[in-house]
Amino acid sequence: MERRTQQERRETTERALLTATAELVVESGLRSVTLADVGRRAGYSRGIVTHHFGSKQALVEALVAASQTGFVPDVAGREPGLDRLLDLVEGYLRAVTGAGVLSRAFLVLWAESVASAELGPVFRERDALFRADLAADVEAGRAAGEVRPDARPEVVAAIVLAELRGLALQYLVSPTSIDLAATGLVLRAQWDAGLRRS
Template sequence: MPADQPPEHAERRTQLQRRTATRTALLAAAAELVVETGVRSATLAAVGERAGYSRGIVTHHFGSKRALFQALAESSQSGFVPGAGAMPPGLGRLLALIDGYIRRMGDGAVAGRAFLLLWVEAATSAELSGVFRERDDGFRADLRGDVAAGIAAGEIRADADPEATAVAVLGQLRGIGMQQLLAPGALDSPRLARAVADQWLRALRP
């Protein structure tokens, strides 16, 4: 420890690291349970037990099952397509998101599968519907921004409709994700990712 760093500062960092590690373990346990036993079986008690903690620690970190699933949805989508967040809005980022999303969903990762299962459950769950409407609204806003920026830069044809394109792209990605969820390994995800990205390139460029 540096000489000018007080011991209590090091202790606070240790507590933060422990809290972060606990939260990460709880989210991983929640994702595993959603995939293995379904959304409704992933209770706070079951999540705590799977992660090696008590139900109380889950409640302490998240407060409710809804908040737990909201955090799981956010963590599943955070950095979902590596590098895309650093790209400027426009056609390049739009194509990177499409390609990366399909590849990521096709890799069979537990977090991605859990997200899709929660998204489906949200259609009939008042507890989850608001959470996933917000997630989809945010995704569509990002896609709209890419289309609008592409039009302004001359990369995308001027008559493209940002709103309609965003809805169509998100619908296609979610639909492909569901097929990957139902038939893991049956789709050639890298090949599909290239084909879909190329489809949108040809549809949008001037």
Template sequence: MFDNSVTTGRLTQRERRERAEEALLVGAAELIVAEGPAAVTLARVGERAGYSRGIASHHFGSKQGLLDALVRRAQSGFVPGLADCQPGLERLLALIEGYIRRLGDGDVRAHAFVVLWGAASADGELAALFRERDAALRADVRGDIVAGLADGTVHPDIDPDEITFALFAQLRALALQLPRESTPLDAAHLARTVRELWRRALTS
């Protein structure tokens, strides 16, 4: 549960708003991980975050608005440092490794993102939230492959669309499967292994 015990007396109005929104998103993520998306109500999120029952409605308007904010915040910067990398093979490999490492780092918002992603296949409203997010990830992957083809670091026989589909499917499958493993895997080791497998696949 988000620690809301620190006094906000000296914070500006903007800082108080940002702090409240952060607490609400963490509270929502904790509920999703513990009980599933159906358990989330604006009132419960407000209480879990240490605020009033009505504050989540004030900040996000609706449950859909809250989930949309959570999904966007979770995916933004999901793999740190990519913004500083030039498009191409090495950036793509860094994305692959960083994405898998992130799945195992214990961050509740990342875990909630994965839970919501899995539930989206049976929930039209959740599916709509992820349509844009999925398209952005696919575009990111494809852009790196095309850049690698252009600079010669990716084998010329590689089909960008085919590989984008295969890589996206693998990342999604890993995201959904890792939390279900009865014996926890070393996500860092797995990330390095998958990275090198893709390096060989894309360059040979």
């Protein structure tokens, strides 16, 4: 049996701590989560949580960063533009249906960020980056002549983000009430029709 490196052991521990934090967040929200609870849930001591993350705030920021990637379809390396935006819209909603505990925790934390001094800045920054990425797709589409020239990138980005997060939250609350695969296709078609230059 091959011995794991210190880096591999560290990554395994951090994954276990993030998963434990996500499970606790999904079960009862962030306010009730303590570092001791996280350590116990992951099978470690509270001290290991502090050793790896330093504070609850740093742990939560790491969880937000790790969990957001579960939703964003792999469009990295693709040229910005309308097709990339449409793939992202449809893929995001498809990813929600298979969302694991990290992704569910992301949505819970996002909802809690409205009234949280600790979470608010984290999500404002992440949402701003997501909107900027969406706006870049619209702008690139305009520059390529595939998107209507009157489409306002920042407005489109804000609406797309609101739709994606709102639909994901609806699914989280009641998974049987919404068919996200079908919804993703409809949303894709609507944005294609609304943005594509005739």
